[in-house]
Amino acid sequence: MTKLEICCYGIDCALTAEQAGADRIELCSAPKEGGLTPSAGVLRKVKQLISIPVHPIIRPRGGDFYYSEREFATMLEDIAFVRELGYPGLVIGMLDEDGHIDILRMQQVMDASRGMAVTFHRAFDMCHNPVLALEQLTDLGIARILTSGQQQNAESGLSLLRELKQHSRAPIIMAGAGVRLSNLQKFVEQEIDEVHSSAGQNVASEMRYRKAGVAMSADAEADEFNRYCVDGDVVAAMKALLAAAETAA
Template identity: 35%
Template sequence: MSKIEIACFNPESAIIAFENGADRIELCDGLSEGGTTPGFETTKQLREKINIPIYVMIRPRGGDFTYSDSEFEQMKTDVDHLKSLKVDGFVFGILDEKDEVNVEQNKTLVELASPLPCTFHRAFDRAKGLEGTLEKVIECGFTTILTSGQKPNVSEGKENLKKLVELADGKLEILVGGGLRSSNIEEIRASTKAGYFHSSAITDGGSFANPDEIVALKNK
């Protein structure tokens, strides 16, 4: 049985994930943009309805992962406000103009989020170099990296994912996601030896998680 985080782009998906055995929710808005910061009220209402961990995306817009000063200020404000809602963690990732991990800005947000854990999201897959990027993310104080192994999806990235799990060596968790489905999770788990997996469980091109897919992911 795998540990499963479901990326939910609306509260309805989060309830479906909760009711069908997900271990954790990654709560976002902005499905078409690949995930942005959810609204304060949405998060507040969801927190009152479910008791599994909710990690909240902090991303002011879609597109790249290099932010202006005002966008960075917005991210700090969002962490501060959402932290008051008794969420369980945050998900973000900031790169510099060279597509390398912006250690200073990420560290600032990790410290602001403390003592809550933070996941460095798939900005990792946009960065250059596996080992160096991993070291920088560890230096920032993240507890988890969400990655497809710096490839377009987990199937293409499985060799890199295996390497990342070995390199991380318990210093942080490698959360495997990006094109992960119940149809490939067994193969990916066997080849990577990862322990935590991430999927939207959306199977019809819509915006809601599929209950059967969550159950299948969990039980494979």
């Protein structure tokens, strides 16, 4: 059956995803940045409370995937920490200045992550040559590639997703970006082995007092009293659709 990974931004979302039947969790912080490394406290608490596989993202900042020496050193420290905590896998990705896989650094990542399943994230969708990148990541021993097929969303990238799946000798091709209940059947029909979704909804703050005219975000128009959370009903519905598809196959 197609596996369902849910992107979670915090402990409460992770608990919701597990209870709703998610197969795996990608654990992140900072949704508006597209996902950054979670804090030490979150990593410790999630490891204590969640029983399904959780793969934290290792990403020190938003923006591109070409990192300085200091940023890369930080990433290696974070890898050591999540490995020490006993996480079974992690999510990471890096490119060189010409948009190719940074082979030398990824080799160091694989050495530092020995014994863990490494997912190469959507940095893949920014790379110069996806077929070459697939070959390189295969040789590195990457467990899976999270990709939208180099499009803004995975539904638009289905053609490349199919091609990558046909070419892949080892890494699982996991479709992500815009995967939701309404289009999940399309990925099932293309026999995509794994899908990645935030399965989320915007949730209003429970605070009664709301200070007007002050924003914590650099975006002055941001709503400080609204946040993105995993919708357990959506996760459960996605799992039910996947189970039904497996039964019908």
